[in-house]
Amino acid sequence: EDFLRRNRELADEVRLLLDKYGVTAIDVMGSIGAGKTCLIEAMTKRLKDKYRIAMIGGDVATTIDSERVSKHGIDVLQINTGAECHLDANLIMKAIKEFDLENIDLLFIENVGNLICPADYPLGTHKRIVVISITEGPYSIVKHPLIFREASICVINKIDLSEAMEVDPEKLASDAIKINPEIIVVKTSCKQDIGIDELIAKLGL
Amino acid sequence: EDFLRRNRELADEVRLLLDKYGVTAIDVMGSIGAGKTCLIEAMTKRLKDKYRIAMIGGDVATTIDSERVSKHGIDVLQINTGAECHLDANLIMKAIKEFDLENIDLLFIENVGNLICPADYPLGTHKRIVVISITEGPYSIVKHPLIFREASICVINKIDLSEAMEVDPEKLASDAIKINPEIIVVKTSCKQDIGIDELIAKLGL
Numbered sequence: 001e002d003f004l005r006r007n008r009e010l011a012d013e014v015r016l017l018l019d020k021y022g023v024t025a026i027d028v029m030g031s032i033g034a035g036k037t038c039l040i041e042a043m044t045k046r047l048k049d050k051y052r053i054a055m056i057g058g059d060v061a062t063t064i065d066s067e068r069v070s071k072h073g074i075d076v077l078q079i080n081t082g083a084e085c086h087l088d089a090n091l092i093m094k095a096i097k098e099f100d101l102e103n104i105d106l107l108f109i110e111n112v113g114n115l116i117c118p119a120d121y122p123l124g125t126h127k128r129i130v131v132i133s134i135t136e137g138p139y140s141i142v143k144h145p146l147i148f149r150e151a152s153i154c155v156i157n158k159i160d161l162s163e164a165m166e167v168d169p170e171k172l173a174s175d176a177i178k179i180n181p182e183i184i185v186v187k188t189s190c191k192q193d194i195g196i197d198e199l200i201a202k203l204g205l
Numbered sequence: 206e207d208f209l210r211r212n213r214e215l216a217d218e219v220r221l222l223l224d225k226y227g228v229t230a231i232d233v234m235g236s237i238g239a240g241k242t243c244l245i246e247a248m249t250k251r252l253k254d255k256y257r258i259a260m261i262g263g264d265v266a267t268t269i270d271s272e273r274v275s276k277h278g279i280d281v282l283q284i285n286t287g288a289e290c291h292l293d294a295n296l297i298m299k300a301i302k303e304f305d306l307e308n309i310d311l312l313f314i315e316n317v318g319n320l321i322c323p324a325d326y327p328l329g330t331h332k333r334i335v336v337i338s339i340t341e342g343p344y345s346i347v348k349h350p351l352i353f354r355e356a357s358i359c360v361i362n363k364i365d366l367s368e369a370m371e372v373d374p375e376k377l378a379s380d381a382i383k384i385n386p387e388i389i390v391v392k393t394s395c396k397q398d399i400g401i402d403e404l405i406a407k408l409g410l
C-alpha cells in the first residue's frame with residue numbers, strides 16, 4: 001500500500017526534524033475516553049518545570065482536548081481530521097512547523113481515539129504508548145493485537161474501577177505481554193493519581 | 206470516493222435480499238467495550254421465542270463475541286477484518302449468504318468497535334444504532350458527530366457507573382439530540398438489566 005510507505009518516509013523526516021532541535025516526542029494512542037488527555041495533563045503538571053513542553057491534539061472534531069491541556073500553560077495545537085480515524089506523519093510534519101522547536105524539549109501527541117488504524121501510521125515519535133481503560137472490559141487488548149505490537153508502553157487506566165467492572169488488570173497486562181513480550185505495562189488511575197510517576201519513569205522522562 | 210459509492214450500491218443489494226426473505230437487520234455500532242455484545246445478548250434472551258434470530262459479529266480479531274452470543278442457542282457467524290476498522294456491505298453480502306435466510310426473522314450485526322469509520326459504511330440494515338458508555342466520559346458524542354447523524358437510536362450504556370464516573374447521562378443525551386434531532390436516546394445498564402425493554406420497543410421488535 002503506497003499510503004503506508006509514504007507515511008513511513010514522512011515519519012522519518014519528522015524524526016530528523018525533531019532530533020535536529022532535540023525535541024523528544026511521544027505518540028499517545030488509545031481507545032475513546034481511555035484517559036489519554038488526563039494522562040497528558042497529569043504528566044505535564046509534574047514535568048513542566050523540568051522540560052519545555054508542547055502538545056498536539058488529534059480528534060475528528062472539537063478543540064476540547066487541546067484547550068484542557070493549554071490550561072497548564074503550555075503551547076498546544078489541535079488537529080481536526082474531519083473524518084480520518086488516525087493521525088499521520090503528513091499532518092504532524094505540518095503541525096510541528098507551527099511550533100518554535102528551538103524552545104521545546106518534550107512534545108506530547110494525542111492521537112485520535114481508536115485501537116485500530118493509528119497502529120499503521122507511525123508519526124516519527126521516539127515512543128508510542130497505547131492507553132486502554134479497565135471500563136472497556138476484559139477483551140480490548142486481545143482483540144487489537146497490532147497496536148500492542150507497535151507500542152513500547154501499554155497503560156491500563158481507571159484501575160480505581162476494577163472492582164466495579166469485575167475486570168482484573170493483571171489479566172489485561174498478561175494479554176499485552178503475550179502479544180508483545182517487550183512491552184512495558186503500567187497500571188494507572190488518573191483519577192486517584194496512581195501510577196503517573198511510574199509512567200514518567202518508564203518513558204525515561 | 207468510489208469505495209463509498211460502491212458500498213452504498215452493495216448495501217442496497219443486501220437490503221433487497223433481506224427484504225426478499227423478510228429478515229429485519231440491525232447494525233449495532235459503538236465504541237470499544239461500550240456494551241454492544243451485552244446488549245445483543247440481553248435482547249436475544251428476551252426475543253428468541255418471538256423471533257428466529259441470527260447474529261453476525263465483526264471484529265479485527267478473535268471469535269469471542271460470536272461465541273458469547275451463540276451460547277444463547279442462535280446461529281452466529283464471526284467476521285474477522287484483520288485490519289479494517291469497520292464492516293462493509295461487501296463483507297455482509299458474503300456473510301448473509303452463509304445463513305438459511307428462509308428461517309430467520311431478525312439479524313443482529315455487531316460492527317467493529319469504533320465511532321468513526323462505521324458511520325461511512327451502511328450495511329443495508331433496517332436500523333442503525335450506536336452504543337456509547339458512560340465510562341468514556343462526557344465528550345464521546347460531541348467528538349463524533351457523523352455516526353450520531355447516521356444512527357436512528359443512541360444507546361447510553363453503563364448508567365450504573367454514572368456516579369462513579371461523575372458523568373451525567375442527560376448531558377450526553379442532549380449532545381446526541383443537538384447533532385441529530387431525530388435520534389432516539391435510550392439509557393441502559395446491561396449489568397443491572399435496565400432499559401433493555403425500552404430499547405426493544407424503540408427498535409419496534
Ligand SMILES: Nc1nc2c(ncn2[C@@H]2O[C@H](COP(=O)(O)OP(=O)(O)OP(=O)(O)O)[C@@H](O)[C@H]2O)c(=O)[nH]1
Nearest residue numbers: 032033034035036037038113158189190191341342
Ligand atoms: N474513574 C476514572 N475516570 C477517569 C480516569 N482517567 C480518566 N477518567 C475519566 O474518563 C473520561 C475520559 O478521559 P479523557 O482523558 O478525556 O480520555 P481520552 O482518552 O483523552 O478521550 P478522547 O480523547 O475523547 O478519546 C473523563 O471523564 C475522565 O474524567 C481514571 O483513572 N479513573
Ligand SMILES: Nc1nc2c(ncn2[C@@H]2O[C@H](COP(=O)(O)OP(=O)(O)OP(=O)(O)O)[C@@H](O)[C@H]2O)c(=O)[nH]1
Nearest residue numbers: 136137237238239240241242243318363394395396
Ligand atoms: N458496569 C457495567 N458494565 C457493563 C455494562 N454493559 C457491559 N458491561 C461490561 O463492559 C465490558 C464490555 O462489554 P461488551 O458487551 O463486551 O462490549 P462490546 O461493545 O461488545 O465490546 P467490543 O466488541 O470488544 O468492542 C464487559 O466487561 C461487560 O461486562 C453495564 O451496563 N454496566
Ligand SMILES: [Mg+2]
Nearest residue numbers: 036037065110
Ligand atoms: Mg482526549
Ligand SMILES: [Mg+2]
Nearest residue numbers: 241242270315
Ligand atoms: Mg462485542
